[in-house]
Amino acid sequence: MPRSSDAVLSQVLTVAQMRAAEEDLIAAGTSVDALMQAAGRGAGEWVRRIAGGGSVTVLCGPGNNGGDGWVIAEYLREHGNSVQVVQAREPATEAARNAKALYGGAVVSADSVTTRDVFVDCLFGSGLTRALPDDLYDMLCGLAGRHRHRIAIDVPSGIDSDSGVALNADLPHWTLTVALGAWKHAHFAMPACAAMGATRLVDIGVTAVPGAARVLHRPRIPAPAADAHKYRRGMLGLVAGEMPGAGLLSATAALRAGAGYLKMAAKLAPAGVPPELVVTTDVDAMLADARVSALLVGPGLGRSDEAARLLARTLHAGRPTVIDADALVLLRPAMLTGAPCVLTPHEGETAALERAFGLSGQGLRRERAGALAEATRAVVVLKGPDTVIAGPGGEMVVSPRASSWLSVAGTGDVLAGTIASRLATNGQALRAAEEGLWLHGEAARLCGPAFTAGELAHAVQAALKECLE
Numbered sequence: 299m300p301r302s303s304d305a306v307l308s309q310v311l312t313v314a315q316m317r318a319a320e321e322d323l324i325a326a327g328t329s330v331d332a333l334m335q336a337a338g339r340g341a342g343e344w345v346r347r348i349a350g351g352g353s354v355t356v357l358c359g360p361g362n363n364g365g366d367g368w369v370i371a372e373y374l375r376e377h378g379n380s381v382q383v384v385q386a387r388e389p390a391t392e393a394a395r396n397a398k399a400l401y402g403g404a405v406v407s408a409d410s411v412t413t414r415d416v417f418v419d420c421l422f423g424s425g426l427t428r429a430l431p432d433d434l435y436d437m438l439c440g441l442a443g444r445h446r447h448r449i450a451i452d453v454p455s456g457i458d459s460d461s462g463v464a465l466n467a468d469l470p471h472w473t474l475t476v477a478l479g480a481w482k483h484a485h486f487a488m489p490a491c492a493a494m495g496a497t498r499l500v501d502i503g504v505t506a507v508p509g510a511a512r513v514l515h516r517p518r519i520p521a522p523a524a525d526a527h528k529y530r531r532g533m534l535g536l537v538a539g540e541m542p543g544a545g546l547l548s549a550t551a552a553l554r555a556g557a558g559y560l561k562m563a564a565k566l567a568p569a570g571v572p573p574e575l576v577v578t579t580d581v582d583a584m585l586a587d588a589r590v591s592a593l594l595v596g597p598g599l600g601r602s603d604e605a606a607r608l609l610a611r612t613l614h615a616g617r618p619t620v621i622d623a624d625a626l627v628l629l630r631p632a633m634l635t636g637a638p639c640v641l642t643p644h645e646g647e648t649a650a651l652e653r654a655f656g657l658s659g660q661g662l663r664r665e666r667a668g669a670l671a672e673a674t675r676a677v678v679v680l681k682g683p684d685t686v687i688a689g690p691g692g693e694m695v696v697s698p699r700a701s702s703w704l705s706v707a708g709t710g711d712v713l714a715g716t717i718a719s720r721l722a723t724n725g726q727a728l729r730a731a732e733e734g735l736w737l738h739g740e741a742a743r744l745c746g747p748a749f750t751a752g753e754l755a756h757a758v759q760a761a762l763k764e765c766l767e
């Protein structure tokens with residue numbers, strides 16, 4: 299893989315993977331000191347952009363994160379900023395000691411620091427394994443509170459890098475978090491990601507790590523071919539249940555996410571069906587229609603025995619299918635045929651699926667999504683403020699934080715419709731899940747505050763426009 303490709307810079311690493319990647323670079327001839335210089339100077343440039351000509355305080359801890367801090371401080375000093383270092387602990391690594399020796403500026407006590415412009419947290423990074431002791435916690439929070447802007451280097455102190463769990467209560471909120479070398483899971487996991495402010499990545503030459511997770515990015519979606527035909531563009535069949543109105547939101551989004559033809563099978567046609575949506579009462583005919591390239595089942599399905607039978611019939615058709623909402627609660631292992639499927643559970647539906655598929659439900663969200671994907675052989679989109687996508691082959695995609703205004707009724711129906719539309723178009727479950735999730739997040743961003751699910755569904759079209767090749 300070419301080193302500079304987007305794929306390398308979008309990988310998300312565990313602490314163990316990051317250490318292995320650094321060891322590869324060192325084995326290839328780079329020194330730890332050179333990596334620290336590259337990381338610290340790259341981060342220093344971000345600090346300079348925030349600080350302008352302003353004053354900066356850098357808090358340095360004992361490990362290599364502290365070492366980065368000494369490099370950042372020297373970089374700022376060289377560039378004319380008023381900079382001072384608070385040394386929380388003596389450097390305990392050789393690289394950190396070397397970085398400190400190269401710093402020619404002021405070192406002050408935490409108590410002496412008055413209000414300044416920018417605080418830089420280099421107390422601990424990815425090496426933190428336990429809660430901050432009281433003296434360091436007080437120092438971190440006290441200093442953070444006395445600065446106008448707060449920048450965390452690599453991982454904010456007090457955060458577990460692999461999980462995003464806060465090891466101390468009431469940690470500071472950051473203006474900016476600068477990841478070094480590669481993204482870490484904490485940058486995308488709650489609660490840590492909510493307090494990180496903007497996030498930026500400094501490239502230090504890390505290469506591709508096999509099996510690494512990656513960040514969801516804007517997909518490239520082709521416009522229909524010159525000779526496109528409505529069926530070949532993707533025909534989506536929506537299986538409506540006891541409350542067919544819920545499926546209308548999915549349909550509204552699906553009509554704007556690229557599929558060429560939408561048909562809804564419902565016992566009773568709901569009110570307010572847009573003229574573009576074809577409604578049939580003959581679900582078996584729709585399921586047997588060879589032109590249907592994907593199905594969506596779940597929104598408004600209900601949880602009755604009849605709904606369970608309808609779900610089983612739908613899955614028996616063996617088409618690529620998005621399974622959402624009530625269908626996730628009714629799903630049983632015997633219903634799956636091996637056709638490409640996308641499951642879109644939130645937390646409660648995930649717990650129901652774990653029970654149905656004999657899983658423990660233990661572990662981090664991404665681990666639970668991975669276990670569910672393996673057990674179902676489906677792509678799992680585990681929804682929440684930190685949505686993750688897991689594929690049956692061990693693929694893992696984490697999503698940057700989306701608008702918190704998405705926490706409104708009906709947005710799940712919109713997501714399912716968007717993914718289903720992409721599945722009808724490209725037939726690939728993982729790709730459809732990624733494209734649909736990105737379009738959904740971008741549609742929310744475009745809507746701004748306090749939108750309705752219907753407005754979100756309409757905005758999917760504007761999001762799609764940004765993806766066209």
Ligand SMILES: NC(=O)C1=CN([C@@H]2O[C@H](COP(=O)(O)OP(=O)(O)OC[C@H]3O[C@@H](n4cnc5c(N)ncnc54)[C@H](O)[C@@H]3O)[C@@H](O)[C@H]2O)[C@@H](O)CC1
Binds near residue numbers: 363
């Ligand atoms: N290794 C490398 O090649 C590079 C490392 N980099 C930096 O190095 C960081 C990781 O360095 P380290 O592994 O030294 O980790 P940290 O700098 O996070 O510090 C870990 C050290 O603190 C101790 N420690 C952990 N939790 C503690 C606690 N609660 N109270 C007191 N002491 C505690 C550990 O025993 C360890 O000695 C990254 O976050 C990044 O900032 C970058 O400079 C890029 C290059």
Ligand SMILES: [K+]
Binds near residue numbers: 419423451454455
């Ligand atoms: K830090």
